[in-house]
Amino acid sequence: MYFIGYDLGSSSLKTALVDSETGETITVIKTPAEELAIDAPQAGWAEQDPELWWKCICEGTHELLSKTGVTPEAIAGIGIAYQMHGLVTLDAAGHSVRPAIIWCDSRAISIGDQSLEELGETRCQTHLLNVPGNFTASKLRWMQLEEPEAFEKTQTFLLPGDYIAYRLTGKPQTTASGLSEGILWDFQKGEPAYWLLEHWGMPDSLVPEIVPTFGYQAGVNKAGALATGLPEGTPVFYRAGDQPNNAFTLNVLEPGIVAATGGTSGVLYGITDSPEVTELRRFNHFLHVNHTPKHFRIGQLLCINGAGSLYRWLKDQLDVSGYDHMNALAREIPVGSDGLVCFPFGNGAERMLENKSIGASFSGLEFNRHHKGHLCRAALEGIAFAFRYGMELMEASGVPFKTIRAGNDNLFQSDIFTTTLATLGQTTIELFQITGAVGAARACMVEQLGLEETIKRAAGRDYLATVLPAREGAAYQKAYLKWKIELQKTLN
Incomplete structure (x- = not known):
């Protein structure tokens, strides 16, 4: 069956x-x-x-x-x-x-x-x-x-x-x-x-x-x-x-581990067992799938509307064969994209930015210096920087980032994106070869087996790899600081 x-x-x-x-x-x-x-x-x-x-x-x-x-x-x-x-x-x-x-x-x-x-x-x-x-x-x-x-x-x-x-x-x-x-x-x-x-x-x-x-x-x-x-x-x-x-699929049911996705939008989803919240405007709180009145579990969700949607848009504009080609071009460019800065916020108002719509943009573009590879790298870095910015907001509200778990699809197939995010957050990223559709199918097992046994049978089945922070993170931090300064100028 x-x-x-x-x-x-x-x-x-x-x-x-x-x-x-x-x-x-x-x-x-x-x-x-x-x-x-x-x-x-x-x-x-x-x-x-x-x-x-x-x-x-x-x-x-x-x-x-x-x-x-x-x-x-x-x-x-x-x-x-x-x-x-x-x-x-x-x-x-x-x-x-x-x-x-x-x-x-x-x-x-x-x-x-x-x-x-x-x-x-x-x-x-x-x-x-x-x-x-x-x-x-x-x-x-x-x-x-x-x-x-x-x-x-x-x-x-x-x-x-x-x-x-x-x-x-x-x-x-x-x-x-x-x-x-x-x-x-x-x-x-x-x-x-x-x-x-x-x-x-x-x-x-x-x-x-x-x-x-x-x-x-x-x-x-x-x-x-x-x-x-x-x-x-x-x-x-x-x-x-x-x-x-997605959190259920990745066995993110308790505080400390954060689920992430990098599809059309980018999402960080952590768990708390506290009914009290301090941050109301930049991220949200929902009943998690394993919540019960006696087992209080709230999902804390931060969404970046413009994430994979930016990379898809860029693919459509460039004469490239696909995302693998874009990622290969980006690998030829050093960390920081030679000064090219990208904001990925072109998919509606960003709750993380207090519902401001600042649009997506590239800045610092030099016609005699930057080419397709720079655009690809700057886009991947810009999305990773937006993730890190969101992580900082969640950390300030008490959400711990011991480990990030994600499916090995969309943006998480890019080593530039994952390494940048792991390095800036000084956290490991565990990748799994799984999709939400598989998780939704496995959730049917709970009816017969219960939640604990269902998770036990699925645990480790889909593990693929762990991404570690880069040994030398100074260049990543410098590029991120430049991005944050530009963001604050735009917001103000």
């Missing part, structure tokens, strides 16, 4: 098949071949049609079964990971009211600021562990104010992964962890923040049914079975946002 895991990102869907007894990865496929488009009807907006996600789920499932020869009846369960903070709204017939407003959309920043002023920082700090910011709740409020007719049609809201589960099962559901990522969870009361919806004049009925992160949630219905080829009744056993899921 096997489990299927889906990991829905904003650029693609990854679908994994794992053995249900051992957790061994059978295969992982990516859908579609080209990256999914993000629509921007206005500056700072970012939308996707949820129907595209569902199309990828159906195509990915059919391809997976066809490629492996596994019969649909051999699928024992489904796990779902998904891009966080998005908003999908459904009408009474269960259809999307409007395109999904996804994670990197900036339209609700002023809504979040106004809500913070109305609610007060103390209440947000003690009950939400976050400020409303530019998350799902604020996006829902924006819709209420700016698109009242569409809002009136809305019967319930879902996060992106909830929508996928809904299309599979026909049941609109979410999790406590999901509501916390939308800033819709009262940590003190241990329930949805109904008082926040009341403050905005929204009905409690908008909140869908809440199901556990791990365990039986619902079964695939007839429509889901016809579309995907999976048997009717196939259980959905797990759902979580991509970053909590």
Whole structure:
């Protein structure tokens, strides 16, 4: 028997098949071949049609079964990971009211600021562990104010992964962890923040049914079975946002170890066992997948919107054969990129920078000195510097960085990026040959084995390598200091 895991990102869907007894990865496929488009009807907006996600789920499932020869009846369960903070709204017939407003959309920043002023920082700090910011709740409020007719049609809201589960099962559901990522969870009361919806004049009925992160949630219905080829009744056993899921995948469940990703965005995700927070504005706090009322575990997430998106953009502009070619060009350039400085902040407002949108840029460019290799190296260094800047903010708030764990994909396949980050943070980086889709599939094992045994069976299975800080770190520190000085000038 096997489990299927889906990991829905904003650029693609990854679908994994794992053995249900051992957790061994059978295969992982990516859908579609080209990256999914993000629509921007206005500056700072970012939308996707949820129907595209569902199309990828159906195509990915059919391809997976066809490629492996596994019969649909051999699928024992489904796990779902998904891009966080998005908003999908459904009408009474269960259809999307409007395109999904996804994670990197900036339209609700002023809504979040106004809500913070109305609610007060103390209440947000003690009950939400976050400020409303530019998350799902604020996006829902924006819709209420700016698109009242569409809002009136809305019967319930879902996060992106909830929508996928809904299309599979026909049941609109979410999790406590999901509501916390939308800033819709009262940590003190241990329930949805109904008082926040009341403050905005929204009905409690908008909140869908809440199901556990791990365990039986619902079964695939007839429509889901016809579309995907999976048997009717196939259980959905797990759902979580991509970053909590990535942490679970890398066995980051307790304080001290930090999970990281370097895809379209860059993320650092640490764990705390304290219900008290000091930093509200630059990073966020969500219920981690292993949180229980008696086992308090909060994920602390810092997101850099512009990370891999910068490197992808640069690849599209340069006449290169791919990322390996870019990395090879970058290796020919010394640390510091011969004075070329890059800011990667070109993918919307950066929460780390207090929701400022300063854009991406290269500075210090000299036409007779710098070429493609410099642009590639400066981009990788600029992203690594942004990660280090975020680490410093988290360290100041008490998050320890003993070890960083990451999947060996995207930016973490670049030795320049990983060595720069390890050297600046004086921390080791452990790389694993694994993806979030595999983690989502393995999470289905918790239903039968429990969390501890599931982790035990998977531990060490995917370890690849450890990146150590460079022996001589002075050049890295000098380049980073120059970058920080330029950043402060830009911010001021």
